[in-house]
Amino acid sequence: MSAVPLRNARVAASGVRSVSVLGATGSIGDSTMDLLRASPERYQVEALTANTNVAGLAKLAKEFNARFVAVADPARLSELRAALAGTDIACGAGEGAIVEAAERPADWVMAAVAGAAGLKPALAAVDRGAHVALANKECLVCAGEFFMDRAAKAGATILPADSEHNALFQALASGNRDELTKVIITASGGPFRTWAAADIEQATLAQALKHPNWSMGQKITIDSASMMNKGLEVIEASWLFALSPDEIDVVVHPQSIIHGMVEFSDRSVVAQLGSPDMRTPIAHCLGWPDRIVGRAAPLDLAKIGTLTFEAPDYARFPGLKLAYDALRAGNGATTVYNAANEIAVAAFIAQRIRFGAIARLVEETMNSWIRAGNLAPLSCADDAIAVDHNARDMAAALLPQIAAKAS
Ligand code: NAD
Ligand code: MG
Numbered sequence: 001m002s003a004v005p006l007r008n009a010r011v012a013a014s015g016v017r018s019v020s021v022l023g024a025t026g027s028i029g030d031s032t033m034d035l036l037r038a039s040p041e042r043y044q045v046e047a048l049t050a051n052t053n054v055a056g057l058a059k060l061a062k063e064f065n066a067r068f069v070a071v072a073d074p075a076r077l078s079e080l081r082a083a084l085a086g087t088d089i090a091c092g093a094g095e096g097a098i099v100e101a102a103e104r105p106a107d108w109v110m111a112a113v114a115g116a117a118g119l120k121p122a123l124a125a126v127d128r129g130a131h132v133a134l135a136n137k138e139c140l141v142c143a144g145e146f147f148m149d150r151a152a153k154a155g156a157t158i159l160p161a162d163s164e165h166n167a168l169f170q171a172l173a174s175g176n177r178d179e180l181t182k183v184i185i186t187a188s189g190g191p192f193r194t195w196a197a198a199d200i201e202q203a204t205l206a207q208a209l210k211h212p213n214w215s216m217g218q219k220i221t222i223d224s225a226s227m228m229n230k231g232l233e234v235i236e237a238s239w240l241f242a243l244s245p246d247e248i249d250v251v252v253h254p255q256s257i258i259h260g261m262v263e264f265s266d267r268s269v270v271a272q273l274g275s276p277d278m279r280t281p282i283a284h285c286l287g288w289p290d291r292i293v294g295r296a297a298p299l300d301l302a303k304i305g306t307l308t309f310e311a312p313d314y315a316r317f318p319g320l321k322l323a324y325d326a327l328r329a330g331n332g333a334t335t336v337y338n339a340a341n342e343i344a345v346a347a348f349i350a351q352r353i354r355f356g357a358i359a360r361l362v363e364e365t366m367n368s369w370i371r372a373g374n375l376a377p378l379s380c381a382d383d384a385i386a387v388d389h390n391a392r393d394m395a396a397a398l399l400p401q402i403a404a405k406a407s
Contacts (some may be wrong), residue, residue, distance in 0.1 A: 002152035003242035004160065004169060019286075020047040022102060022121050022165035023112035025056040027217045028135040028161070030275040031278045032110045033060060034295055035286055042292075047101035049113070049121070052076065055106070058083035065089075068104055072117070099142055099205040100126045108286065111136045114219055115342055116388050118258035123381055129155040137162055137236040141338045143384040144239030145330070145377060159285040160240055164233055166281030167260030168241065168274035174262065174270045183243060184261040184269075185233055186253040187312060189211050190225040190274075193254060197316045201356030205348070208355060213256040222345050225311065226358050231323025231340075235334045238327055245327045250320065252310045257299065275299050319359040326366060331375035332387045333366060338363035339391035343399065353403045361402045 011338055019036065023029045029050075036043045045064040047253050050057040051072045061069045061084065070092045077093035084091055090206070092100055095117075102109060102124035109125040110133045111118055118136035123143075127150065134140070151158050160169045164185040174182070191210045192200045207224040209218065216224070223229035234248050256276040263269045274280045277296035286292060314321040319341070326337040343365075344358040344407045353361065369391060378384050 002148040002311055004148075004158055004172075004240055016044050017042060017108055018044045018046045018106045019108045020045070020049075020101060020104060020125070021110045021112065022047075022049045022098065022118065022125075023051075023110070023114065023136070024048040024060055025050040025053040025335035026112055026114060027215065027220075028110065028112035028278060028282070030135075032112065032286075033284050035283055035292075036064065036278055037399045038295060039292065043249060046106035049098050049101045051113075052259045054079045054083055055248070063089060068092070068101055072098050073164070103128060107131060108133065110285075111139065111281070112161075114138075114217055116142050116338065117386075119384065120381060122148065126151045126156040126158075127154050131157045131159060131288070133161040133282065135161040135282075136241075137232050138338055140236045140239040141232050142335045142388055143155055143378065143381060144235065144334065145332075145384075146379055148239055148242070158240065159288055161278075161281050162233060162236060162369075163274075163276075163278060163281045163284050164260040165237060165240055166284055167258075168237060168262060170272045170284065171242065171260060171262040171270040174268075175264045177242075179265045180247070181263045181265055182247045182249055182262065183241070184249045184251055185230070185235060185237060186256065186258050186260065187227060187230040187250055188224065188256045189252040189254050189310075189312075190227060192316075193252065195316075196308045197356075199317055201354055203355040205351070208348075212254065216278075218349070219342075220346055221317070222348065222358075223341070226319045226355070227317035228319040228323075228341050228345075228358065228362070230312070231320045231326075232338065234320070234323045235327050235337070238276075240376075245324050250312050252312050253307065255304060255307055257301075257307055272276050273299060296326070317359075319362060322359065322362055322366065329366075329370065329375060330377075332378050332384075333370070333375060334390040335378065335384055335387040336366055336369045336374075336394075337362060339388045340395040343392050343395035345402070347399055352399065357402050357405075360405070361398060364398050364402060365391060368394055368398065 047068040074094035102121040107266040111122040112135040261271040326333040340362040340392040
């Protein structure tokens with residue numbers, strides 16, 4: 001199985017780097033644009049994309065003099081054209097246009113579309129052998145069975161942008177694969193870390209959206225509250241670095257200062273630390289294999305004073321345990337885990353289910369999927385997308401009974 005190389009293959013950094021940002025108007029997009037803004041002499045923006053936010057996209061396109069922009073909503077093409085009137089920025093709309101943005105010849109692509117919708121565009125960038133900074137963890141969760149192999153075949157370099165995986169990527173450079181005993185990813189524990197199970201069950205949307213450390217998009221913030229995000233990240237780590245589930249540990253670390261650690265055979269544990277600010281891992285991906293000047297606040301450990309750690313509680317956060325189950329089942333089970341979770345989070349936002357029912361819907365969907373004999377290896381994007389669609393349908397069909405059931 002292919003994986004991110006453990007040691008940086010150093011290549012000479014060449015002058016101006018052309019970059020594309022998929023999901024430029026989101027939280028990761030914002031952090032990426034902030035870094036690009038700080039060094040206009042180093043980066044030429046090739047393409048930028050958004051889902052529906054035409055005004056935000058057009059503003060960025062003009063500021064960075066992008067060559068091409070695309071909006072996912074096909075109904076917004078004329079609005080986008082009008083917003084770009086008087087410029088020579090080309091544009092498109094619809095899913096195909098987002099893929100076209102990824103296909104354009106940028107050296108470096110930030111894959112930061114939210115959800116499984118990010119898979120096809122990320123693969124388009126991978127297939128032309130680009131450096132792909134991967135924030136979209138759903139790509140690996142849905143299609144990990146072939147994503148890394150496809151990247152290896154195309155000569156693409158996957159740069160982990162998720163903070164925990166970026167930490168592992170940096171720490172892994174301290175040793176060789178056969179010297180690694182395990183990796184440890186940290187979890188803040190989210191807003192419900194100290195809550196009783198009965199209170200978590202009834203948590204409101206506003207409570208779930210109050211993340212203690214990180215400022216992120218809505219979906220990932222809810223996933224952090226349920227610890228489904230950590231589950232997705234366990235799966236992401238497994239595919240990225242070709243690790244078995246037993247080689248991946250999670251530790252709750254409420255301060256979010258240590259992002260990831262690698263334990264080697266000599267019992268050395270190498271960690272990466274930093275302020276909880278996504279601009280740090282993104283800066284690492286942007287500069288790789290060199291380092292650029294970051295934009296996050298410097299880390300002041302004396303001011304922080306105490307770093308604490310605790311074991312994750314699978315009973316109160318069953319979504320994390322389900323990720324290990326999905327990983328062990330393989331054959332599309334992680335795709336089902338992700339799809340059911342996306343349906344569950346949307347249902348929670350729409351106030352159709354209680355917070356506690358998110359994990360129950362994921363568990364029930366995974367069980368029904370396996371009972372129906374649907375597990376099968378995935379070998380291409382269409383396989384992954386078909387499983388994603390069918391699992392969403394199954395989760396949607398199970399939703400009313402989960403919504404009606406008391407915990
Ligand atoms: P977000 O919701 O803030 O932004 C998502 C971006 O994707 C926006 O630009 C939006 O316009 C675009 N988008 C949404 N749906 C789309 C669709 N169907 N087609 C095309 N474009 C679409 O999300 P975010 O927090 O920036 O997260 C983006 C990805 O990065 C997610 O996969 C998330 O798990 C991952 N990630 C985020 C963080 C973080 O701190 N925000 C950290 C680690 C990983
Ligand atoms: Mg993360």
